[in-house]
Amino acid sequence: MTITKATTHVTQNEALVFERSQPGRRGYRLPALDVEETALDELLPAELRRDDDLEGVPELSEPDVVRHFTRISTWNYNIDLGLYPLGSCTMKYNSRLNEKVARIPGFANLHPLAPAEDAQGALQVMYELQQHLAEITGLPGVSLQPAAGAHGEMTGIMMIRAFLDARDGTTSDEAKRRKVMLIPDSAHGTNPASAHLSGFTVKTIRSTSEGLTDLEHLRELCAAGEVAGLMLTNPNTCGIFERNIKEICDIVHGAGGLVYMDGANMNALVGVARPGDMGVDVIHLNLHKTFSTPHGGGGPGSGPCCCTAELEPFLPVPRVARTGDDAYRLDFDRPQSIGRVKAFYGNYGMHLRALAYILTHGNDGLREATEAAVLNARFIAHGLADTFDRPFDSPPMHECLFTDKRQTRKGVHTLDIAKRLIDYGFHPMTIYFPLIVQGAMLIEPTESVGRAELQQFVDAMKEIAREAAEDAQTVLDAPHTTRVGRLDEAAAARKPVLRWRPAEAAAGA
Amino acid sequence: MANVPEGLYYSKDHEWLRVEGDTGTVGITDHAQHSLGDVVYVELPKAGESFSAHDTFGSVESVKAVSELFLPVAGEVTEVNESLTDEPEKVNNDPYGEGWMLRLKLSNRGEVDSLLSAAEYEDYIGSLE
Amino acid sequence: MRYIPNSPEERQEMLRGLGLGSAEELFDSIPPDVLLKRPLDTPAALAESELLELFESMAARNAAARRPSFLGAGAYSHYAPTIVDSLIQRSEFFTAYTPYQPEISQGTLQAIFEFQTLVCQLTGMDVANASMYDGSTAMAEAVLMAERVTRRSRVLVSAAVHPEYLSVAETYVAHAGIELGRLEVDEASGRTALDAAALEKDVAAVVVQSPNFYGCVEDLKAFADKVHVAGALLVVVVTEAASFGLLRSPGACGADIVVAEGQSFGVPVSFGGPYVGLFATREKYARQIPGRLAGVAYDKQGRRGFVLTLATREQHIRREKATSNICTNEGLIALAATIYMTALGRRGLQEVAAQCAQKAAYARRQIAGIEGYSLPYSAPVFNEFVVRAPSDAAALLRKLAEGHNVTGGLALSRYYPERPNDFLVCVTETNKRADIDALVEGLKAS
16 A cells, blocks of 8 residues: 555754853844843842853754754644544644734733733633633633642542532531542543542442443442542543433432543533533533643643532632623632632633633534534544454544454554554554553544545554554654654663753763 | 562562571562653652651552552661662662662561561462452 | 535435434444533634734733833843744654654654753753653652652752642642741841751651742752761752753752753743743652653664663553552653753853853942932842842733833742742843833832
8 A cells, every 4th residue: 555644754853952052143133221220139149149150051043943943843734734633632623813812912911910800801801711611511600720630630529529528518527528439440540540530539430331330339339338429530531421310410429429421522522412411510521621721732721610500619719700791800719619720811812712612612512512523433443343343342432442452363463553554644643542452543524624535544544553563673663754764762761761861962862 | 570589578569578597688579660650750769768567668660550568577768779869770670680670677576477478479379350 | 614524425324324313423332311412602613814913902901011121030132032932832843742653753852852952951850851841840750759769758848839829839749748947037147047957867868949939049059968977858949940051950969850941941931831841850769750761762673762761660551559640741841941951051051141240240339329219139030130120010011001001020929928029020021121221210110
């Protein structure tokens, strides 16, 4: 087969900025100082001032800086190049319009501590976004303060803690507190980590052979007592909708606990079903997934928390409230709030982008996107069904799960398949997650991919499977076309080098 | 096939124990190092620390995983293999020799009887596959 | 919907190919009683031009964005060179994901490595992570880390730390079995008073901000000496990163953990976010650091590259025993800061800091000379300082905003109602002399 999506091309080399630095080069110019200069010794005694002249910090001209970052940028795969099938990451199109909105000076230049009367537009944006997210999730209480999904999780779990303490009168009674948080074995690592941060002990719930939460095991764990709640993802991390969701919520509520939903997979639900209608008490959303705010190579994200009216008093402070027809204020009078989870109001720039996303799609467009996302995942699942092992039969929602079971017979593993996919011009799918399945490959195309490219992906995966059977070494040694091959991560972890130092440069690293 | 030498005691957590008088030497088995992959870091206690049987005494990390280490028998740590800080790969290359992790003074020699023999451990890891 | 490549007709064909009659059937595995049976009650779609008009009209209501401003207190108005924003808008940077597949993410990884190095250089520390959400959460995580490292459960925090940062730390430690104690502020100097008697054996760390919330530069070395004698860690917090260009690095003063807000480095104030938290520590604590780390690695041909490393500390592996739950951090903002630090460079960072200090000193002198106004604190400052007005500061600042079109500073009563006449003024290299003079005139007139 001829690889159609990608081919090799000359790639620019580029050293570290510190290695490029030349003494005396300048990349900036400030206006001249327009006030009388006082001797620095009079402003700040010498022992409080730097005496290292910022040695080691680079000196570069403006073209140096532009070339440096431009060159290294060309080494990255990115959404604008095409399909980025990372499961549970929702790599959808990052709209340029949203970028323009976020840069409007009236927002970009607004200081967070400007008095509310001089920031009405900013508060209006937050208020409206809150309203729309409440409608989308079916949960009326919304805080935009958490800065990422994991942060939103921590917030939601802390709210559960606070709610239970208020309900059960255990705020100061450590011994009587419900301490257990139930988490499925298929959960994302942030879930138990967040539970732990809030002082909970984690008990793991098994999944059934269908890839769903084991109701019997759930009942058993709830009966054991002390259950504060359940953290659930729906659709779950295997891409399957938990059809017993209402019963799951009933069991947990019956045991006196609350249900937290990890909203990472909302791209399968927007406009189709609402967590609030399923019995969920609190959810976090990932604006950088479902609502298209850019991933940025690792953030910024935004992880709003949405909750029932009962949990609303516990949301982080301040809240954005409306006073009268078109006026907004910050409400700091929230005695039951868990407090602040971050300074100021959240990753505001992402709020702007998410609101722009919601308004650009419109209510019918939001549902359309969900349908297209699930359709694309089904298309891939269908295309690969004969080639790769599917651990669960249930129809996938917005992402589909496969394993390397068939390929390992020839000594080829998920990692190798992923690396070979790079040569075909794609970013690999999520690998080795969820943990309940050996050699997991979790594929989420999102709605942002056209049919032809989906087919290219399917064809590439099939071709790799053929290579695994007939020419395994090609797959095992992949990638062949990148500027660096597989890097020795064990050596990197044994003797970590986490920063540049002049000695390294001299040694010719 | 994992290497399971005679003359050592084994635990179900994949640690081995060599006993000489009332001192013991502890490490992880060949099976364990193989499952972990390239060991990048070993976290060990300090000499002088005391533990009960089955206590966590440290952890061993590979690139993608971390496992806790459980002491097969109770005792006081007398010596720790400091060379593993710079050369954690010894655990992979020579798990029963240079990859030893700590030496301890056994507080209850009788506990050794509840550990597995080489043959029993070999059966055990066979049953896991 | 124009962001969806497959047209409705194409989608119909795809559905048929899958043996499905309609899009509704895609959701057959969802029980009917859970399905939403009506359209979402959110607005209808807007065209680009309509959307922009809407947002522009909302932005127009933010009067404070158009005025000269002397607001600081955790968010700072500095000039960002044009290339910062144009470079971070490259698709390859902003639409890329976390660099889990290093072979095709070397751009992101090398930039993180450069960021980590620059943070170490400025803070005077050995290792820095790829970023935290912001300064406030970085500080909270530093408190958690201090407990992990020392196995002690009490942390003393200066009352001169930013009040919102204090609030966040309180939330984070609520269930962590850590007790936060306060160190009071000396009313004459404006610096934190360190009572050596407070450093009992159960203190894991002392947290001090410098310059502190009142703008005063703390004597970090004196703190370090006392704190270390007690076997505790010194955590230094910096909200105004521009100060790194002039003040002695916290590392050089003996800090064990340094956390900072990096927003001053080329990041717009943007009503509070997204910002970027800096987190740096000593070599010996590297394995306890939260967040992502990029490190050097080589391939079989000996070519140098970069990878995310020491991942076993993190949530996706350690799960409930992780050093933190952080996953997505502030990657693109860290990149913006990296480009800023590189473009300004060794000379520029120092020049910006010097201008901030000089302009602040000028403003201070002028304000101190106004009848009825005083500067209550004697400690040296960098670019922020407290002014005591003869009357209610919030009302005064309101008059200045409405009558003189300037945001004169932050009334401290926002956080400390017992200080109605005090306000915090911040001056940066972007405040022109004319603006400072206008502020002074405005204060005189009010």
